[in-house]
Amino acid sequence: MTIQNRTSHFIKLGNFLRQFNRNEIIRNDDVPFNDRFFDALTEQIDRAIHYNGWFTPENVLFSLEQWSNALTEENLTKWLTPYSFRGDTPKTVGVVMAGNIPLVGFHDFLSVLISGNKVLIKQSSNDQKILPILANYLIALEPEYKNRIMFTEGRLENFDAVIATGSNNTARYFEYYFSKSPSIIRKNRNSVAILTGQETTKELEALGEDIFRYFGLGCRNVSKLYVPEGYDFDAFYKAMQPWEHLLLHAKYANNYDYNKAVYLMSEFKILDNGFLTLKEDSSFGSPIATLFYQTYNNAESLSKELEENSENLQCVISNNSHVHGLSFGSSQHPQLWDYADNVDTLAFLERI
Known part of the structure; x- marks a missing residue:
């Protein structure tokens, strides 16, 4: 797969997610594979809401809405332009995800795959329902993803690099356990x-x-x-x-x-x-x-x-001219290039 192929797959995923928003869930029969995945995602949204008491319909759909807005050709092209990914020798990148908000680990999932690498995912028990459906949608678009997307419930093993997100306490464990591998370790912020x-x-x-x-x-x-x-x-x-x-x-x-x-x-x-x-x-x-x-x-x-x-x-x-900051109301609408902890994930993946 070329980076153009991978970009087109995530644009199609964005179109699929565009059916799910806070105002109304509207089925669009022109979306590829909708017969297999529209009802499946609807069901998993309900399961996520019942499984995690903090995942309300409003907040789950808000998250899907934000990702549908992000996964456009314009945004993806702007985000990816500064980088060069060969993609001829994919590395396996372990991703340990948090579960505090719906799909909080999706940016890492997206980054690893679109850079041409394989992703080995350890999900949080609080947020397990929705990402597997999105992964299966990508596999339906391109069967090669079946060899590039792996989920595990145990300890991460057989990886070339890792991206792990957790509390300050778990970060100390991550730093020790992953000390021999290239890594991004995120703490409380x-x-x-x-x-x-x-x-x-x-x-x-x-x-x-x-x-x-x-x-x-x-x-x-x-x-x-x-x-x-x-x-x-x-x-x-x-x-x-x-x-x-x-x-x-x-x-x-x-x-x-x-x-x-x-x-x-x-x-x-x-x-x-x-x-x-x-x-x-x-x-x-x-x-x-x-x-x-x-x-x-x-x-x-x-x-x-x-x-x-x-x-x-x-x-x-802040709107204070002496302090550089985001505008009021914008913190929950990050762009693809607004990296967690200000660590450039794609630059990290480009180097491994």
Whole structure:
């Protein structure tokens, strides 16, 4: 297979996924192999939702929607143009996937295959249902993928390189176990937003997407705010109100009640609007239904602090001219070239 062949396969996969979006699931009979895979994916979406309590229909379909938007000819061509993949001697790349949000490991799956290599996948037990269907769809498009896509439930063995994602604790194990192989090891990261007090209502409402999408479980979710001293949170809380419906989700509500109770019993000073607790804290990773915040005096010192903590940060949301950041509402819409931990996966695969 040439890279042009592989690119065309993922464009077709994107067309297949385009049938599944949050507004409506609409079958398109012009999509190849739809008779075999449309109902199968619909069934696996239902299974994923029932298996993992955090995988709501809204969030699973949101993930599929984002990947259908990413897998276009324009995006794939722009992403792949800087690289050169020979593809004549495919390497086997082990991929250990996280399971915090739906299809969180798909970018690694895509990267390994489109670079011409073989992928050996160890899925998280929390996210096992959907990726195998997408893998089988690719095999239907090109049977050669049957020899290039492998799943394992045990330890990774017989690989040439590895990409592993996990917590800080599991990362230490990964670094030891995979020490003799080329590797990308990803650890915990969090995202932050910088407010100035000059944000429009529209910007603050967009920030709600950065905070609450996937219940805040992703590394690209904002878990901490930086606000100027004396910041009035009234406008912020008012803009968050559309997300009040998360309290209808039992797991979110239980986390909100539990963490709030812990803070109150510990006599921490908190702010609360009935579904989101704000706590002043210098840490980056806040619990579910809680957002940490920290005040700053000037943008220059804040920029320096963020630079010093860059290894802990995935995204910075900001419209502050002194701090380079993403626009409000964009953190959950990454492009193919927005690499996790800012490590260029394709450059890594090009070298192995």
